[in-house]
Amino acid sequence: MAMPEFLDNIQNALKNPTGWLSPSTVADLSESDFHTLKPKQREKLFQAVERFRTIAATASPTPEQVAEARAALDTIRDIAQPYLTPESKQIRETIAKAWQKERDWIPTFDYELSDNWLGQPVVWLWLVLKDDVLKDDIDIENPVTQEGLQRIRSAIRREFQEAGIERRPNMSIRSESGVKEYQELRARATA
Numbered sequence: 001m002a003m004p005e006f007l008d009n010i011q012n013a014l015k016n017p018t019g020w021l022s023p024s025t026v027a028d029l030s031e032s033d034f035h036t037l038k039p040k041q042r043e044k045l046f047q048a049v050e051r052f053r054t055i056a057a058t059a060s061p062t063p064e065q066v067a068e069a070r071a072a073l074d075t076i077r078d079i080a081q082p083y084l085t086p087e088s089k090q091i092r093e094t095i096a097k098a099w100q101k102e103r104d105w106i107p108t109f110d111y112e113l114s115d116n117w118l119g120q121p122v123v124w125l126w127l128v129l130k131d132d133v134l135k136d137d138i139d140i141e142n143p144v145t146q147e148g149l150q151r152i153r154s155a156i157r158r159e160f161q162e163a164g165i166e167r168r169p170n171m172s173i174r175s176e177s178g179v180k181e182y183q184e185l186r187a188r189a190t191a
Contacts, residue, residue: 002108048075098155
């Protein structure tokens with residue numbers, strides 16, 4: 001699935017005092033999600049998800065395992081906190097409205113709330129395209145690809161306007177494999 005569902009599942013689990021220890025809590029995390037996180041944070045997030053997933057799949061977890069799973073969920077919450085604020089949630093839901101119709105070729109997206117170089121509030125938004133859409137640099141110039149990108153960009157801007165969001169969306173694209181390359185480059189640069 002994708003980041004929007006993953007974050008919704010995490011928020012629901014954090015509100016649920018009894019049903020939070022379930023594999024479905026972390027089921028929607030994609031390898032292409034959260035590529036804007038710093039490499040160490042992203043690695044820590046994925047490790048916490050895997051630790052949680054392993055314990056949640058256990059038939060009868062011990063009290064120690066339940067405590068470990070809760071610690072993993074708390075780690076996930078702490079790392080995902082910038083995505084869980086009311087403003088961020090509204091923006092994610094607004095992007096998702098436009099994105100839902102394009103999921104077959106844009107399996108996920110990532111975003112970051114920030115300011116541009118003029119100090120104006122913006123949303124840096126990365127649409128992650130399937131690798132087969134962008135087989136090489138020429139494919140980005142394909143009229144069908146360009147039409148689809150224009151359609152999603154227009155839909156996102158329209159949804160922002162209708163929702164009354166003042167932050168301007170600045171959109172970029174990446175391929176699924178490009179996300180992995182980006183993470184590897186960031187990891188090497190910060191090592």
